[in-house]
Amino acid sequence: MSNFVFVIDTNKKPCDPVPPGQARRLLKQGNAAVFRRYPFVIILKYPASLHPGPHQLKIDPGSKTTGLAIIQQDKVVWGAQLQHRGQKISNDLKARNAVRRSRRNRKTRYRRPPIKNRGKRQRSKGWLAPSLKSRVYNIMTWVLRIKKYVPITGVSQELVKFNTQVLVNPETTGIEYQQGELFGYEVREYLLQKWGRKCAYCSATNTRLEIDHIHPRSRGGSNRVSNLTIACHECNQAKSNQDIRDFLAQKPDVLNRVLSQAKQPLKDAASVNSTRWALFNQLQQTDLPVEIGTGGRTKYNRTRLELPKTHWLDAACVGTQDMLTVLTSQPLLISAKGWGTRQMCITNKHGFPIKHRERKKVFFGFQTGDMAQANLPRGKFAGTHVGRLTVRKTGVFEMTKHIGKVSPVRHKYCKAIHRNDGYMYAFSTISH
Ligand SMILES: [Zn+2]
Structure with a gap:
């Protein structure tokens, strides 16, 4: 089943979202009109009287x-x-930096940077x-x-990954960890962070990691967090209830590393994720x-x-x-695409200019980033497609869908359903 449909009343006041069937009925009876495609919003033709519930x-x-x-x-x-x-932004900035640097240096003698710019770059606190x-x-x-x-x-x-309030001095206080309970999950996240999300014994990463008692319970090892580590299933099975000294007898350096790391508490228990904190601060502004x-x-x-x-x-x-x-069971898939570039001259990988762009963005009423429906009468891709357009001045466009590309798409077969807003949309075809 698809996502509920967002509803606003005639004064654009948000109402309770409704199931897709009810939205279809409202549209069919003429009580509402489509307001926006992504996310799907309908606008009622009358003011809403009911008070919306909590969301x-x-x-x-x-x-x-x-x-x-x-x-x-x-x-x-x-x-x-x-x-x-993600990486796209940093790549674009690096490319721009390189172009500007080479342009500056092309016909200019070397000049030392001014004193105020010399040395380390200054960055503000929340950078x-x-x-x-x-x-x-x-x-x-x-x-x-x-x-x-x-x-x-x-x-x-x-x-954050785990609750620091519960895990104050987790290495020294004797906290009993229980599998399957909330506290167990917090401890697990703490241990994953502490041991770098890899098996402490063989450093395996792409595997199911389990909690392991360094000194086995059967030999009097405690349930304290300082006695717990993260191990892959194989190592955990191989170690079983052996003493760690016997298990790692052949690998003294691993033994020393595990024993010393176990004693050290996680340095920065809050494990600051700057992006998440920045988001948190922004959310509090609402x-x-x-x-x-x-x-x-x-x-x-x-x-x-x-x-x-x-x-x-x-x-x-x-x-x-x-x-x-x-x-x-059908989440909306949204991909950030940015707003395009102002680059007028397209170069090949050697920096040699290969083509020039027109000084306009709209061709035949479409611009790159528009979501459109294309009804192709014939050809390899004959049929109806919904996707994001990449426009060309020739009028022969390309369409990017959730999976794969449709090309060529002539402008006369396209109908815009959602104008470019910096994002591309699709629905997941697999349930969940
Ligand atoms: Zn392992």
Whole structure:
């Protein structure tokens, strides 16, 4: 089933989102009109009289993809996965830097930089790299956008990996960790952070990591966090209830590393993730109450509620969530695309100019980034396609879909359904 449809009344006041069937009925009866395609919003032709219920917007910020979910009283009614631009931004800036540097130096003698610019670059306190800043901006764009169409009453954000309040001095205080309980998940996240998300014995990373007692329980080892480590399944099985000194008898350097690392508490327990904190600060600027969750709690909720691991369902599990009914299985896939470039001269990989761009962006009423529907009468791609256009002055365009490309797409077969807003949209074709 698809996402619920956002509804605004005739005064553009957000109302409760409705199931797709009800939205279809409203449109059919002429009581509403389509207001926006991505996300799908309909506008009622009369003022709304009912008071909307509480809606929580939940965010699981990731480095490549951020999950978003809207919860309407224990029901997940809308989900989205927001893909960030990541490496693209830093590559673009590096390329621009190189072009400018070579242009400056081409016909200029060497000049020493002025004294005030010499030495280290000055950066202000809250400085974030442009690629990280763009993630925060992407998420804030969507929070503010959703707020316009849904009566959001609160925001939940996953801020840190584990709860530092519970784990004050976790190495020394004798805390009993229990598998399957919330606290166990917090401890696990702590250990993953402390041991660098790899097996302490063989350094394997791409595998299921388990919690291992360094001194086995059967030999009087304690349940304290300082006696716990992270190991892959094979190492954990191989070690079993052997003493660590016997298990690592052949690898004295590994033994020493594990024993010394076990004693050291995690240096920065808060493990500051600057992007997440920047987002948190931005969210607090909105007038919404912000609930913060931990990665441990998200995982605990997801496991307990038996939900598959996806970004948008992870988002739904952020914060306190006793129950969840998932009423949608098709999250909106959003990819940040930026607003294009001003580069007029396209060069090949050697920097040799190969073509020049026109001084305009709109051709035949379309511009790159528009979402369009194309009805192709014949050819390899005959049929109906919905995707993002890349326009050319010839009128022969290209269309990018969620999976793959459609080309050529002639302008006369295209109908714009959503004008460029810096993002590309698709629906996940696989459920969950
Ligand atoms: Zn291992």
